[in-house]
Amino acid sequence: MAFDTMFLRAMTEELTEQCETGRIMKIHQPFAHELVLHVRKNRENQRILISAHPSYARIQLTKETMENPAQPPMFCMLLRKYMEGAIIESIRQVDNDRILIFGIRGKDEIGETRFCDLYVEIMGRHSNIVLVDREKETIVDCIKHVSPAFNSYRTLLPGAAYILPPSSDKLDPWNVTEEELLAKLDFNAGKMAKQIVSAVAGFSPLLANEVLARAELVNRETLPKAFFSVIEDCAKPAEPNLFNKNDKEDYYFMRLSDTEITAESDSLGALLDRFYGGKATRDRVHQVAHDLERLLANELDRDRLKIEKLKQTLVDTERADEFRVFGELLTANLHLVSRGMTEIEVANFYDENMGTVTIPLDIRKSPPQNAQFLFNKYQKLKKAVRFVEEQMRLTTQEIAYLETVQQQLEDASPEDVQEIRMELAEQGYIKYKQKKGSRKPNKNPTLEQYTSSAGLPILVGKNNKQNDYLTNKLARNSDLWFHVKDLPGSHVVIQDPDPDETSIMEAAMIAAFYSKARLSGSVPVDATLIKHVKKPSGAKPGYVTYDNQTTYFVTPDEETVKGLRN
Numbered sequence: 001m002a003f004d005t006m007f008l009r010a011m012t013e014e015l016t017e018q019c020e021t022g023r024i025m026k027i028h029q030p031f032a033h034e035l036v037l038h039v040r041k042n043r044e045n046q047r048i049l050i051s052a053h054p055s056y057a058r059i060q061l062t063k064e065t066m067e068n069p070a071q072p073p074m075f076c077m078l079l080r081k082y083m084e085g086a087i088i089e090s091i092r093q094v095d096n097d098r099i100l101i102f103g104i105r106g107k108d109e110i111g112e113t114r115f116c117d118l119y120v121e122i123m124g125r126h127s128n129i130v131l132v133d134r135e136k137e138t139i140v141d142c143i144k145h146v147s148p149a150f151n152s153y154r155t156l157l158p159g160a161a162y163i164l165p166p167s168s169d170k171l172d173p174w175n176v177t178e179e180e181l182l183a184k185l186d187f188n189a190g191k192m193a194k195q196i197v198s199a200v201a202g203f204s205p206l207l208a209n210e211v212l213a214r215a216e217l218v219n220r221e222t223l224p225k226a227f228f229s230v231i232e233d234c235a236k237p238a239e240p241n242l243f244n245k246n247d248k249e250d251y252y253f254m255r256l257s258d259t260e261i262t263a264e265s266d267s268l269g270a271l272l273d274r275f276y277g278g279k280a281t282r283d284r285v286h287q288v289a290h291d292l293e294r295l296l297a298n299e300l301d302r303d304r305l306k307i308e309k310l311k312q313t314l315v316d317t318e319r320a321d322e323f324r325v326f327g328e329l330l331t332a333n334l335h336l337v338s339r340g341m342t343e344i345e346v347a348n349f350y351d352e353n354m355g356t357v358t359i360p361l362d363i364r365k366s367p368p369q370n371a372q373f374l375f376n377k378y379q380k381l382k383k384a385v386r387f388v389e390e391q392m393r394l395t396t397q398e399i400a401y402l403e404t405v406q407q408q409l410e411d412a413s414p415e416d417v418q419e420i421r422m423e424l425a426e427q428g429y430i431k432y433k434q435k436k437g438s439r440k441p442n443k444n445p446t447l448e449q450y451t452s453s454a455g456l457p458i459l460v461g462k463n464n465k466q467n468d469y470l471t472n473k474l475a476r477n478s479d480l481w482f483h484v485k486d487l488p489g490s491h492v493v494i495q496d497p498d499p500d501e502t503s504i505m506e507a508a509m510i511a512a513f514y515s516k517a518r519l520s521g522s523v524p525v526d527a528t529l530i531k532h533v534k535k536p537s538g539a540k541p542g543y544v545t546y547d548n549q550t551t552y553f554v555t556p557d558e559e560t561v562k563g564l565r566n
Helices: 005-019 074-083 178-184 192-199 205-215 222-234 268-317 320-332 367-411 414-426 464-474 501-513 558-564
Strands: 023-031 034-041 044-051 058-061 087-093 099-107 113-121 128-133 138-142 241-245 248-252 260-264 343-347 356-360 448-451 457-461 480-484 491-494 523-529 550-554
Touching: 005 034, 005 044, 005 058, 005 087, 005 099, 005 222, 005 268, 023 074, 023 087, 034 074, 058 268, 074 099, 074 113, 074 128, 074 138, 178 192, 178 222, 192 205, 205 222, 241 268, 248 268, 268 367, 268 414, 320 343, 320 356, 320 367, 367 414, 367 464, 414 464, 448 501, 448 558, 457 464, 457 501, 464 491, 480 501, 491 501, 501 523, 501 550, 501 558
Parallel strands: none
Antiparallel strands: 023 034, 034 044, 044 058, 087 099, 099 113, 113 128, 128 138, 241 248, 241 260, 343 356, 448 457, 457 491, 480 491, 480 523, 523 550
């Protein structure tokens, strides 16, 4: 993984410079496994994000803002009791391990000085955040509880003694000698990267492979030189970058060999914001909206199956006239039919050549009843045509609506999910009951705001409630409105009566980016004035018709869109 011991070492330096000796002003726990500490130092505010997420565990300075629950979790309230208003006396890393310790000095209820330590353990799915009473060396609480039944070596429960994870007998990369390194490696056994990881403390596979890349031809002479070259670079000031290697995006605090750098950042915090921002948000959305995702998938499967059945029924209705002809021919030849016959061949007087036709019969019915059955079948199929066509129209509209909501859920932030949930409840797909203590939704939805290169405001609706509010209430008749052509997507509006060409193309790109065609090239986007956009009476949320449009072709670029966002 990229967030290894060496990365944490570089991050510790960044955190120490920005936050050590600072005061913790606020503590929030926006999600189950994540904390945000608001720290003030030298008249500047910093936000420290601490995540014990199984997939995205990390610690960093962040510029991202997150909405907090109306009722803070118990762990958050306990940290506020012990740490709000306290000073961060020290930030230090446990030697060659992915554990960071915040030394905290605060006050207790009666004003006496109290010392505690916040241990941040970045260990994949075993990551944890533990508050420890320094004097008693016992755990006050932790974000994940681990019982003795699960881990006999160390119990992570309130009141238990805090024990660091077991240390290894691996080599210290900062003090190892060439002889000690070579003694741990077997050049005949192969899998050198794996051997380096097993032999040297704090070395991840990423860093071990960097040693091999620098050594090129790996032997007892080249490998130690490459190893110490890597260690030397690890001690230099960080050069945060995103890179591609083997078609996989990753990040690191220093430049690596055989990688294509795709972006550079001024700080490690900004680098992680850039790398994890979308991934972590998608994961949070999945946590709070997995039931909606499953509902939409099931409803779409049901509607698509319904369309196939309706199409088959429509094919059957094309035989309606055939049943009428059968009925009339049978009526004309009733004297030739006797009960118990399975079919009868009669002359077809509707055929110019006077050929014959075979009419199937039901042995349980009398001849007149068979004729009546054929006439009834004809009438039923004729009436079914109008019904089936109407059902196909309604089902096709519902599929388009559900696909739109599905696409909006992919682009939603955790805060947007509540609006989507309420919309689906209003449409009768789910029952919605607001949780006790949760915030009441705003009367007017909050729209995503962008600013074009020319300084013009651009507003985006990321779900149907926002789209309806933006298009039908907020926008003026003279504003320019955008939507991807013939696909689910967001409504986008430039709030200016005379936008320049660059702003128009940027708004079109935003509309293409927030659509099902996000990953496509040369996406057609329609633009027209708001006065030409109409919502039909009784239409589903977000549905509009428009005319007098101009179509622009754009290729969505995520970096460009992010750069325009306020």
